[in-house]
Amino acid sequence: MQRVVEEVELRVKQSLPRPVPLPSGIGSSSASPGIWYGLDPKKKKGVSGAIEKAFNIGAREKLDGEIARMFYTCGLSFHFARNPHYVNAFKSAYTNPISGYLPPGYNSLRTTLLQKEKANIERLLNPIKDSWVLKGVSVCSDGWSDSQQRPLINILAVCEIGPMFLKAVNCEGEVKDKHFIASLLIDSIREISPQNVVRVITDNVVNCKAAGLLVEAKFPHIF
Structure with a gap:
C-alpha cells in the first residue's frame, strides 16, 4: 500500500506545472507568498501591474475593508448596505470629490443635520x-x-x-x-x-x- 501511495504521489507531482512565485504587491506577504502555476513571471508581472493600476485594486480593497469594519464594529445590519442613501453617499463622494472633506461628526448628526x-x-x-x-x-x-x-x-x-x-x-x-x-x-x-x-x-x-x-x-x- 505504501508503494502504491508513493507511485500516485509521484505521478501527481509530475503532472503539476512548475510553480512560480507571485510578483511583488500581489497576494499575501513575503513570508507566505501566493503561487501562479505554469505562467511566465515576467509576463504575469506586467499584466497584473497594468490591471492593478487601471482598476486601483489596492485602494479599492482598503476602502472595502474600512467599510466592512464600520459594519462589524458598530453591529450594523447588513441590510443597511441596501439603503439607497448609503450607496448614493459614496457615489457623490466619487463623482464630486471635495478636498479635505470629512464626514459629519457625532454632534452635527444629532443637532443641525437632524433639524435640517x-x-x-x-x-x-x-x-x-x-x-x-x-x-x-x-x-x-x-x-x-x-x-x-x-x-x-x-x-x-x-x-x-x-x-x-x-x-x-x-x-x-x-x-x-x-x-x-x-x-x-x-x-x-x-x-x-x-x-x-x-x-x-x-x-x-x-x-x-x-x-x-x-x-x-x-x-x-x-x-
Missing part, C-alpha cells in the same frame, strides 16, 4: 397634510411590541393620498384602559385638527371600543 432633515421631511409631507382639508382623514391606531418587548401604540393619519405616521407612544408602566387610549386618540385628533378627521379606526377589543365611545362623545361628528 426634519424640516425636509415636513416639506415632503405638506402635500399630504393639504389634502386633509379637502378629503378628510382617518386616524388609525394599533398596539404592538418592539424588538425590546416594549408595549407601543402607534398613531397614523390615513387619507386618499396615503398613510402618514404621526407617532408611537411607549406605554411601558401605563394601564391601557379606555381613558388612556382615548386621551392618545384625542391628542392626535387635535394635532390633525378635529374638523379634518372623519373617523377613528382601532382594534375591536373592549377597551378600544370604550375609548371610541369617549372620542365620539368629545367629537360627535367623528365616527
Whole structure:
C-alpha cells in the first residue's frame, strides 16, 4: 500500500506545472507568498501591474475593508448596505470629490443635520397634510411590541393620498384602559385638527371600543 501511495504521489507531482512565485504587491506577504502555476513571471508581472493600476485594486480593497469594519464594529445590519442613501453617499463622494472633506461628526448628526432633515421631511409631507382639508382623514391606531418587548401604540393619519405616521407612544408602566387610549386618540385628533378627521379606526377589543365611545362623545361628528 505504501508503494502504491508513493507511485500516485509521484505521478501527481509530475503532472503539476512548475510553480512560480507571485510578483511583488500581489497576494499575501513575503513570508507566505501566493503561487501562479505554469505562467511566465515576467509576463504575469506586467499584466497584473497594468490591471492593478487601471482598476486601483489596492485602494479599492482598503476602502472595502474600512467599510466592512464600520459594519462589524458598530453591529450594523447588513441590510443597511441596501439603503439607497448609503450607496448614493459614496457615489457623490466619487463623482464630486471635495478636498479635505470629512464626514459629519457625532454632534452635527444629532443637532443641525437632524433639524435640517426634519424640516425636509415636513416639506415632503405638506402635500399630504393639504389634502386633509379637502378629503378628510382617518386616524388609525394599533398596539404592538418592539424588538425590546416594549408595549407601543402607534398613531397614523390615513387619507386618499396615503398613510402618514404621526407617532408611537411607549406605554411601558401605563394601564391601557379606555381613558388612556382615548386621551392618545384625542391628542392626535387635535394635532390633525378635529374638523379634518372623519373617523377613528382601532382594534375591536373592549377597551378600544370604550375609548371610541369617549372620542365620539368629545367629537360627535367623528365616527
